Amino acid sequence: MNQQKFYITTPIYYVNGAPHLGHAYTSVAADVLARFKRLDGFDVFFLTGTDEHGQKVEAAARAAGIDPQSFTDKVSADFQDMARRMNISNDDFIRTTEARHKASAQAIWLKLQENGAIYLGAYEGWYAVRDEAFYDEEELTTGPDGTKRAPSGAPVEWVIEPSYFFKLSAFQDRLLAYYEANPDFIAPQAKRNEILSFVRGGLKDLSISRTSFSWGIPVPGDEKHVMYVWLDALVNYITAAGYPDLNGPRGGYWPASLHLVGKEIIRFHAVYWPAFLMGAGLALPEKVFSHGWWTVEGEKMSKSTGNFIDVRPLVEEFGLDTVRFFLLREVPFGNDGDFSRKALISRTNAELANGIGNLAQRTLSFIAKNAGGVVPPKGTLHEADHVLLELAAELPEKVRGAMSRLAFHEALDETWKLIRAADGYIDHQAPWALRKSDIARMNTVLFVLAAVLRTVALLLQPFMPGSMAKLLDQLGVAADARQFTALDTALAEGTPLPAPAGLFPRFVEAEAK
């Protein structure tokens, strides 16, 4: 069987700081999509990793008093720990300091050179030796003695340094034609508009080598230069597919189906990266999706306030699936949102504890006590049963549609409509009354509820893998019957069920003293 391939990536995270909520968000979103596609029968390759070169990393290592490689080893390990603790199902974790990546980046450089997309020129600008940085004319101030100074106060001088350039300007028309021919390449729409406007405004050639520091991949044939970090970094996506040998076991995954990125790096992925690929004669990714940023308790996360939050303590306190759910439920993907303790508690109590948790508990404990602890026999279906089952039968396509647009919150919203409908159904059918009057009818009602719960649990697996595995266990669904194809088969009557146990405890905030 030739499965359809789905290759999804997170950005590789820059190791000059520790992992925080923003990184976790991208990874969880990518993970949910990867899991969804696997359950839906795709051959998925899911990549994440760390971006480890560049001046900032070199400086951060120096500040920490260790060599850059030891420094990046440490920070990269922390990102890998976060991925593990968030239950991220990546198939590979790439580091740009790995030999396979150096080989790939140098190979693509040579290809670009061979294709005439690279030339040696000079980068000119106002440079502050003290800051080791270039500044724009507008950023400069004039000191009391009439000399130009950087915003930091450091003196600047006009520096001309040799640099290799990528002929980005030559790709403007081809990029615009590509955006035109592939209207969904950049999403959401507002970001596409920004990129279109940027590219239409004219592209300048891009300086793609540096001589002012050495922590990077050497330029082949001119080792005084290291490669510009973004060229180095972006290439990771194709390195993982085996480049320069795309005939290997993973070559079939290229081009990537989806690059998930934060909105601050959309340009690199939607302009530079496709241009590099065009220059190297390689296929372009199908889609780049830019998601929004989180504020925390209404405050922007920033270096100056130091209010970056690590999700790991939150996972300890609230549970992993609760945090995963909240991240994708609270805010439409693509929008900015606010992460507040109050919202996390009220959202998860209302929808997890009181919603699916309570529905599962009331159904399963009723079955355990009154239906012999097996999936009850289905009798004749009434109108109300058909209505609810029909709603459940329509859910997979609704969720699939939402997921294809990366509308996670919409997929969850549709699922919760069914959960609320099931709560209404159980109240109206009142199996606790049927227990005394009509056992066959009671069993039918319980069967319908169990069937609906199975549909919900199967579809929610990507979002909350641990909790939904528990729920499926409690519904007696075999481990090999949890792919989405199982949605087409009926729940087996008479299957013995284990004792039910709570899924999502209600969170009660400890009284402040």
Next chain:
RNA sequence: GGCGGCGUAGCUCAGUGGUAGAGCAGGGGAAUCAUAAUCCCUUGGUCGGAGGUUCAAAUCCUUCCGCCGCUACCA
């Protein structure tokens, strides 16, 4: 300045020409299987302001006000 987005119930948002919607929060009632969870009913908006097109506008046009994003070579 240029380009783009947004402004709809207390909150978060859906709704792109045909009698204003959802969830949460608020109010009233019911039920008791369940994690005191659930169900039913309900309060609440001159859809940022003004003008225009149309038989009909939250939805199209003009203008004004407010908020936000992009406007490249640190990543």
